[in-house]
Amino acid sequence: MAARAYALRNKLPYTTAYHTRFPEYVHARVRLPLSVTYRFLRWFHGRAEAVMVPTEVVRRDLLAYGFAPGKVVLWSRGVDLDIFKPGAAMVHNRHKPIFLCVGRVAVEKNIEAFLRLDLPGTKWVAGDGPALDSLKAKFPDVHFTGVLSQTELATLYNAADVFVFPSRTDTFGLVLLEALACGCPVAAYPVTGPVDVIGDSPAGALDEDLRTAALRALKIDRGVARAHAERFSWEACTRQFLANLHPFEDGRRAGAVGDAAA
Secondary structure, eight states: OHHHHHHOOOOOEEEEEEEEHHHHHHHHHHHHOOOHHHHHHHHHTTTTTTTSSHHHHHEEEEEHHTGGGGGGEEEOHHHHHSSSSSSSOOOOOSSSEEEESSSSOSGTHHHHHTSSSSSSSEEEEEEETTHHHHHHHTTTEEOOOEEHHHHHHHHHHHHHSSEEOOOOSSSHHHHHHHHTTTOOOOEOOSSSSHHHHHTTTTEEOOOHHHHHHHHHHEEEEEEHHHHTTTSHHHHHHHHHHHHOOOOSSSSSHHHHHHHHHH
């Protein structure tokens, strides 16, 4: 809010990014009507030269809620292919296959839908959040790892046989890319996020029956998953971001802002 006010006060062009479904998350928690939150977002983003969104589906959603068509542009996501890559797997004594879910343990992530599935082997959940304690109590057979570093996460993805993504509200899902980059196939619902990351690629299995998707993903070659993730490099993501920026009208104004930042 402060940066927006500064830019408007000094007549500086600026861009914004929309990469989380705030209206849907607020609605899931306190039942505030979507129209109220989207009205606020239209006001907040309305003066930006461009609003960057992670997927075409999210772009269409914002247009449907009254955002200006010419201002909503794509800015895809990237993954660090040097950290998340096929390699050492976390040592464990759990029964295989391993079905893994990584992310914030909260109601909007729909993790319970994954934990209720009748699947062979073992279910793992990595992450923390307000629903963690209740899920631990409800599903004592599930292995909860807590929060892990990026390096530890990479070994977790390499130990898992399938990455299960039960969320129906994510705009993209960076953890999908992390898992794929380590060669771990994805199972998910055919919704925004998984559809944009997986699409028609054989690197994952999308199905309204999440159990069916998880079992089908077991048959996917890990090399196929890694090859798909390589399309989402940080370099490609950065080039797209830079192309969406808007230049200052003159060097004097840009220099003044640089001096203020310094």
